[in-house]
Amino acid sequence: xxxxxxxxxxxxxxxxxxxxAGAQYVSIGVEDCIGIVHGGQGCVMFVRLxxxxxxxxxxxxxxxxxxxxxxVLGATHRIEEAxxxxxxxxxEVKVVPIISTCSTEIIGDDVEGVIRKLENGLLKEKYADxxxxxxxxxxxxxxxxMVSGYDIAVRDFVREFATxxxxxxxxxLITGWVNPGDVTALKHLLMEMNVDANVLFETESFDxxxxxxxxxxxxxxxxxxxxxxxxxxIGTIVLNRYEGKLAAxxxxxxxxxxxxxxxxxxxxxxxxxxxNNLKKMTxxxxxxxxxxxRGVAIDALTDLVHMFFADKKVAIFGNPDLVIGLAEFxxxxxxxxxxxxxxxxxxxxxxxxxxxxxxxxxxFEMEIIENADLWDLEERIKNGDVELDLxxxxxxxxxxxxxxxxxxxxxxxxVYDRAGYYRHPIVGYAGATWLAxxxxxxxxxxxxYKKNKEWILNVW
Amino acid sequence: MPYHTFKCSKCIPERTRHAVIxxxxxxxxxxxxLGYLNTIPGSISERGCAFCGAKHVIGTPMKDVxxxxxxxxxxxxxxxxxxxxxxxNDNFQFKYTFATDMKEKHIVFGSEKLLKxxxxxxxxxxxxxxxxxxxQTCASALIGDDMDAVAQExxxxxxxxxxxxxxxxxxxxxxxxxxxxxxxxxxxxxKVGTVEPKITSDYVINYVGEYNIQGDQEVMADYFKRMxxxxxxxxxxxxxxxxxxxxxxxDLNVLECARSAEYICNELRVRYGTPRMDIDGFxxxxxSESLLKVGLFFxxxxxxxxxxxxxxxxxxxxxxxxARRLKGVKVCLWPGGSKLWHWANVxxxxxGVEVVSLYTKFGHQGDMxxxxxxxxxxxxxxxxxxxxxxxxxxxELQPDVIFTxxxxxxxxxxxxxxxxxxHAYHNGPYKGYEGWVRFxxxxxxxxxxxxxxxxxxxxxxxxxxxxxxxxxxNIISDAxxxxxxxxxNNEREYTGKYDCVTHLRDKTY
Numbered sequence: 001x002x003x004x005x006x007x008x009x010x011x012x013x014x015x016x017x018x019x020x021a022g023a024q025y026v027s028i029g030v031e032d033c034i035g036i037v038h039g040g041q042g043c044v045m046f047v048r049l050x051x052x053x054x055x056x057x058x059x060x061x062x063x064x065x066x067x068x069x070x071x072v073l074g075a076t077h078r079i080e081e082a083x084x085x086x087x088x089x090x091x092e093v094k095v096v097p098i099i100s101t102c103s104t105e106i107i108g109d110d111v112e113g114v115i116r117k118l119e120n121g122l123l124k125e126k127y128a129d130x131x132x133x134x135x136x137x138x139x140x141x142x143x144x145x146m147v148s149g150y151d152i153a154v155r156d157f158v159r160e161f162a163t164x165x166x167x168x169x170x171x172x173l174i175t176g177w178v179n180p181g182d183v184t185a186l187k188h189l190l191m192e193m194n195v196d197a198n199v200l201f202e203t204e205s206f207d208x209x210x211x212x213x214x215x216x217x218x219x220x221x222x223x224x225x226x227x228x229x230x231x232x233x234i235g236t237i238v239l240n241r242y243e244g245k246l247a248a249x250x251x252x253x254x255x256x257x258x259x260x261x262x263x264x265x266x267x268x269x270x271x272x273x274x275x276n277n278l279k280k281m282t283x284x285x286x287x288x289x290x291x292x293x294r295g296v297a298i299d300a301l302t303d304l305v306h307m308f309f310a311d312k313k314v315a316i317f318g319n320p321d322l323v324i325g326l327a328e329f330x331x332x333x334x335x336x337x338x339x340x341x342x343x344x345x346x347x348x349x350x351x352x353x354x355x356x357x358x359x360x361x362x363x364f365e366m367e368i369i370e371n372a373d374l375w376d377l378e379e380r381i382k383n384g385d386v387e388l389d390l391x392x393x394x395x396x397x398x399x400x401x402x403x404x405x406x407x408x409x410x411x412x413x414x415v416y417d418r419a420g421y422y423r424h425p426i427v428g429y430a431g432a433t434w435l436a437x438x439x440x441x442x443x444x445x446x447x448x449y450k451k452n453k454e455w456i457l458n459v460w
Numbered sequence: 461m462p463y464h465t466f467k468c469s470k471c472i473p474e475r476t477r478h479a480v481i482x483x484x485x486x487x488x489x490x491x492x493x494l495g496y497l498n499t500i501p502g503s504i505s506e507r508g509c510a511f512c513g514a515k516h517v518i519g520t521p522m523k524d525v526x527x528x529x530x531x532x533x534x535x536x537x538x539x540x541x542x543x544x545x546x547x548x549n550d551n552f553q554f555k556y557t558f559a560t561d562m563k564e565k566h567i568v569f570g571s572e573k574l575l576k577x578x579x580x581x582x583x584x585x586x587x588x589x590x591x592x593x594x595x596q597t598c599a600s601a602l603i604g605d606d607m608d609a610v611a612q613e614x615x616x617x618x619x620x621x622x623x624x625x626x627x628x629x630x631x632x633x634x635x636x637x638x639x640x641x642x643x644x645x646x647x648x649x650x651k652v653g654t655v656e657p658k659i660t661s662d663y664v665i666n667y668v669g670e671y672n673i674q675g676d677q678e679v680m681a682d683y684f685k686r687m688x689x690x691x692x693x694x695x696x697x698x699x700x701x702x703x704x705x706x707x708x709x710x711d712l713n714v715l716e717c718a719r720s721a722e723y724i725c726n727e728l729r730v731r732y733g734t735p736r737m738d739i740d741g742f743x744x745x746x747x748s749e750s751l752l753k754v755g756l757f758f759x760x761x762x763x764x765x766x767x768x769x770x771x772x773x774x775x776x777x778x779x780x781x782x783a784r785r786l787k788g789v790k791v792c793l794w795p796g797g798s799k800l801w802h803w804a805n806v807x808x809x810x811x812g813v814e815v816v817s818l819y820t821k822f823g824h825q826g827d828m829x830x831x832x833x834x835x836x837x838x839x840x841x842x843x844x845x846x847x848x849x850x851x852x853x854x855x856e857l858q859p860d861v862i863f864t865x866x867x868x869x870x871x872x873x874x875x876x877x878x879x880x881x882x883h884a885y886h887n888g889p890y891k892g893y894e895g896w897v898r899f900x901x902x903x904x905x906x907x908x909x910x911x912x913x914x915x916x917x918x919x920x921x922x923x924x925x926x927x928x929x930x931x932x933x934n935i936i937s938d939a940x941x942x943x944x945x946x947x948x949n950n951e952r953e954y955t956g957k958y959d960c961v962t963h964l965r966d967k968t969y
Binding site: 040143 | 468469471472498499500501502503504505506507508509510511512528531532533534535536537538539540541542555556557558559560561562563564566567574577578579581582585597598599601602603629630631632633634635847848865866867868870871873874875876877915916917918922
């Protein structure tokens, strides 16, 4: 196995967007919360569009609307105005994260200073009877990526609210950047295990209905109370190392709440480990219904693996925990994940124990590219450096699949060129089944389209 | 003054003069909202930034160009694959996007070296592409990188390439409109006059302010070519970089979207004496008048007339089929720029729909002048609407359908208002005669959707109809029309194909 870095300085077709997008994703997961992105209007408008493309829903985020004068002279007064306008017009709003961007970090706006000023001034004078929390979230776009922005924002929300009151029996479950369907699957596992949890974040309600009265909206369901009680939990489980570990570390240091990092519960083995971690943390046994549920999944996988999946070469790109989790699952499915692309310059990826494990145990040619872009993938395909049977990744890579006639399963964020994927889980036993079914269906469609042994399905 | 105050905006007095209702007998002298002012922070406006106005709206539709953003990766990523500006070179311009990926060390120490490396790498990755546009962002503007110098340095070292520099950071203006202006002027300053084109006709135009959304440009260029006119360049949809460098050699600038591209037409008139002619490709009458106008300019009115007659005969019965069924349908006309006035009157005249509201998020007062002058009485006109105002307007006006963007469309969906994508279209193109029928067809499909009919039923309270069974769109729409008249009039539903554009690429003239 080789670990490499992108050799070019610039990016051709990025895998990730920048930090503020990650913070915005966290912000929409919290009830009665509207984030203000402190920067140019595009930093919000396009991220909202990205969410709308992925979920086919609208989410609320505001901008401090940086214009030319403020970019030169400082823009902290724009935050003051934005907070006031937002609070006046959205009486239910209690939480307002102020999310910084590249421009406002470069001009050096003191967001924490403004928040103190607002807390001692505006909030006391005008909103004395109202619960309002302003949170400074520093996410300069020139550091990390949307992945680290997510990590930072989860920590900052937890840090703002977590308090130690009465110890409870709950655990904190930090899901990472997942879909509503994943949250449903995770909550199902928690329920079967009879474990009560603060789920960060409750995004099931993102998939909101169209109601007869026309009064539905999409919003996250994590409450201030949930966030507060993270300080009283018996432990924290972080499913995605790069999307929640900062918060777990904070809770461990501040409140001595033990944490377990990973694994991302993609596939049978990782779901087993997740349940075992729940058992370890709560002392509760894994119940019989989950044995059966696991059996249903294994039954489905057994139908597919040797006949269709064995030795298929796969490339995977996207958020690092997602890519690693999918690669591990692919190996269990007898496939060969030959190329993994991780799209930012986080230096910790190569020290990740899971990547070390690939290094030690994988016997086939496997290449991991850090700080990768999609050109790293496309160039290898075009030059014949890699032959692929399947690509797994998000919609921004769609033309690689289309132009090179390689079947592709859409997984991750954003997925806007397939219908309804956000409501399906990829985690847990249900997620394992769905992923395997979809991989198979994508391969089958490709066989038929190319007339490549399409007749094999006659007797399956 | 007939200013309209939204309940949700009473607490922000700055908003009071941004919305008006056109009252009985009133014209723009008595009702014109303020426009193009700084956005109110925290109001949840729909506006984008000046970077996207330059790069995303006008720059990237240029097809044979590497589009490279100098800044952190988000500006590039977020504006990539969110529009439908196609091209006849397999969509190179939206398949590939390029960024310098500026990091903290570059902010501190400067990133001109990074820019130069990224430029060279990009050309190396696509050796067949010799043209590039580089775009400034907030970050590169604030640290003060000299992008012009870097571009010149590369051009000196690589004589076969040409690079255009667009300095339009996100904060440069109240909205994307600031970026439209900046890139117009930058192009005419840097590039026009640097290539001498091959002139193949006595009648030569630049087609300006046209972005080839779902093929609009190709449909319109087909008409021009059938008239014997050479379309020297298109600014910028499906446009070629070198063609656009030779804009100075056209006899006429034919301008479609005056909001985003009148600046370059005005500059070309001043610098090269090329006249500007504003046209309109939307709607049978405006389009026919436009073709005639261009024809008259060159003495080609016979040819224009022939096209008008052929196309009208072919498509009018289909437009009429929809118009009969769309009569009285209430519409919120909430697009971005020029469609505000291009559509305000003609959708009423030719499709019978009632425009109950119009808005612009980045338009100027001049755009509202044109829009309000053309819309009917009682229409609510809003400048820079914000989320709550949009919702309040829809609740009050109860439109059947709104024409807007993807995300505001989702807001409408929840209110049980059907939405059509006014920026990227549902199933366009919408320009041209056939395109206009496609637009009418899309509106019809939205309004008479059986699922939409079902969405209002509360199964816990309302009676569930067990007798009717399924209903087709026609059953719903034809219940209220004179069906006999429709048949006598030989009206028919749309008969075109799913893709009505690609075949034009193989056409010879």
